[in-house]
Amino acid sequence: MRLTHTYTRHWDIETRQHELLGIDLGEGIPRKTLRYAAAICGTWWALWLLLFGFPPARAVSLFLAPPIALTWAGSKRSQTYWRRTNLLVWSVRIAYLLRGIQPVLGRGRIPGPRLGLRLRARRLGERVPQLPRMPGLEGLFGSEGPDATHTDGEPFRTRPRVRLYGPDAVAKSHRKRRRRTTTTSTKES
Structure with missing residues (x-):
């Protein structure tokens, strides 16, 4: 049996943030991860501050750890759908469960x-x-x-008619269309 390698995964081009607020980040953080972090951390911290107020000194790890862990796990590539991040896969599953x-x-x-x-x-x-x-x-x-499946009424049933057109019927319809377009163009002029 012959084995081959796929190199496209290694050539994945990704925009990175090499500098943030004047601080050099080295190789950089992917920009998609930064977007996820901004959305997740902003939402988490806004809800925390709204519900509990400023955290006491002992609860700072509870204040910081969950959004950072969710960002870290969510920005990784999914094992099942390698082109998607885990956060996207999770959101699709939640949307399917809700809708x-x-x-x-x-x-x-x-x-x-x-x-x-x-x-x-x-x-x-x-x-x-x-x-x-x-x-x-x-x-x-x-x-x-x-x-609840029957609350909208009975299913709509159709009876499609299958028609098979040969080359002669297609040529006939082309001739008709040509005639129609030529007659409308002569009437306009």
Whole structure:
């Protein structure tokens, strides 16, 4: 069996920050990682300051460690999708869990119903029977009421007609189109 090597992963071009606020960073931090860090740290610190105020001296590690660890783990390349970062893969999974697969209605102009969260909660309640019995969670994980998959009505069924066109039919349609374009051009002039 013959083995080959792929060198494209080693040739990955990435913009790096070689200097930040006048401080030389050496090889530099990737700019995407800096963007992730700014967004994650800013959000974390804003929520912390809003909920708890300034941290005491003992809680500074709790204030600094989680966003730095999340940035470090999230900016690494995913093992399953090597072109994506872990943070992007995690956000796609969370979006799927929250929204699910939504139907396309009116070529995307009409938003689809939000059934995905209800369906997942019901399935989770069926898999873990203790969840619907917990106080306060009966309505979320319970299976009472109509099935949420059928609340929008019956599925729309179509009967497509399959037509096979040969080269003679295609040539005929080209001749018709040519005639139509020549007659409209002569009428305009």
